[in-house]
Amino acid sequence: MTAPGQGRHQAVFEDLPGIVRALVADHTPDLPVFKGLVVTGSDRMRLYLTAPDGSITYGADVIISHTGPGLLGGITAGYLENEYDQKPTDDPLCDVVVDLTRY
Numbered sequence: 001m002t003a004p005g006q007g008r009h010q011a012v013f014e015d016l017p018g019i020v021r022a023l024v025a026d027h028t029p030d031l032p033v034f035k036g037l038v039v040t041g042s043d044r045m046r047l048y049l050t051a052p053d054g055s056i057t058y059g060a061d062v063i064i065s066h067t068g069p070g071l072l073g074g075i076t077a078g079y080l081e082n083e084y085d086q087k088p089t090d091d092p093l094c095d096v097v098v099d100l101t102r103y
Helices: 006-025 069-076
Strands: 033-041 044-050 057-063 086-088 096-099
Touching: none
Parallel strands: 057 096
Antiparallel strands: 033 044, 044 057, 086 096
16 A cells, blocks of 8 residues: 555655756856755755855755756746845755745
């Protein structure tokens, strides 16, 4: 018998390698540097990315099942750097958090 939600958790972890590959493989010097991620819910995670100059580390909250070209486009289009979208955080791994769950 499968526990409730177990199938969804398995699907989330099946998606993660592709997400990480896309963030690392598409890196160029003028884009934020992928540092890691933490799964924060059944379909949510926080990506950690550092500004190209190393001045700030962003925590980007995303919905795992919605990740793909739109998310990468949001990161490369400068959504992380928009000060209006940055929220203070008590997360010791990042300086600010940006909600990218709409991508």
